[in-house]
Amino acid sequence: MPIRVICFDLDDTLWPIEPVIYHAEAQLHHWLCQHYPRIAAQFDPLTFRQLRQQLVEIQPQLSCDLxxxxxxSLAQAAAQVGYSDSLVEPAFEVFMAARHQVQLYDDVLPTLEKLHHHYLICAVTNGNADVRRLGLGHWFDAIFFAREVGAAKPHPALFEAVCHYAQAQPAQVVHIGDDAVCDIAGAAAVGMRTVWINRYPHKPWSGTILPDAMIHSLTELEKLLINWNTKESN
Incomplete structure (x- = not known):
């Protein structure tokens, strides 16, 4: 079947995520120091990370709703030091504002501009970055969040949601991502074609399910898709 739908992971596929989260958590801690110092004194970014892990262990369903x-975690921290949970929404917005201060890889915008004219473009993420808030919404036809579907990659629900939305067979969808399990194994399990974006030339493959293709830059993607569709039409 010819490819109709291109599906992108976001974090570490369209931008590096580690510096973004580090900065966002630092900004949140700075804000807490100014407005809710008792929380800041007891909970630094590492302590908050440990608290979130404890919450996931108690409520595993939280793993798909970051x-x-x-x-x-903010509400629990507030309760422990005697603050109202009214701080949760403004504190979370501080985090989210910084969470969306991403630095796109150089190949992202040129690739989206080219592919948007020929394919249905979707984003699939376990995280909470929103391409619309990043000013990229006009390049995407839809975005699918694990928290809205109720299951995180590699669970098939997110990938099946893409197929349902696009009214496409899985073989007509290509998923591009950086993670061997969440992206490649997850998409392959529902029958999608898979492309591993490996931005580090010396990084070895760590998965058990091989991707249909590996690329080091999204600039390679258009040619790959044309070749696949050419073979399908012959």
Whole structure:
């Protein structure tokens, strides 16, 4: 079947995520120091990370809703030091504002501009970054969040949601991502074609399910898709 739908992971596929989260958590801690110092004194970014892990162990369903998880951790921290949970929403917005200060890889915008004219473009993420808030919404036809579907990659629900939305067979969808399990194994399990974006030339493959293709830059993607569709039409 010819490819109709291109599906992108976001974090570490369209931008590096580690510096973004580090900065966002630092900004949140700075804000807490100014407005809720008792929380800041007891909970630094590492302590909050440990608290979130404890919450996931108690409520595993939180692993697919990072927004709710972060809000619950803020509410619990507030309760422990005697603050009202009214701080949760403004504190979370401080985090989210910084969470969306991403630095796109250089190949992202040129690739989206080219592909948007020929394919349905979707984003699929376990995180809470929103391409619309990043000013990229006009390049995407839809975005699918794990928290809205109720399951995180590699669970098939997110990938099946893309197929349902696009009214496409899985073989007509290509998923591009950086993670061997969440992206490649997850998409392959529902029958999608998979492309591993490996931005580090010496990084070895760590998965058990091989991707249909590997690229080091999204600039390679258009040619790959044309070749696949040419073979399908012959």
């Amino acid at each position: 927004t709710r998880l972060r809000k619950l």
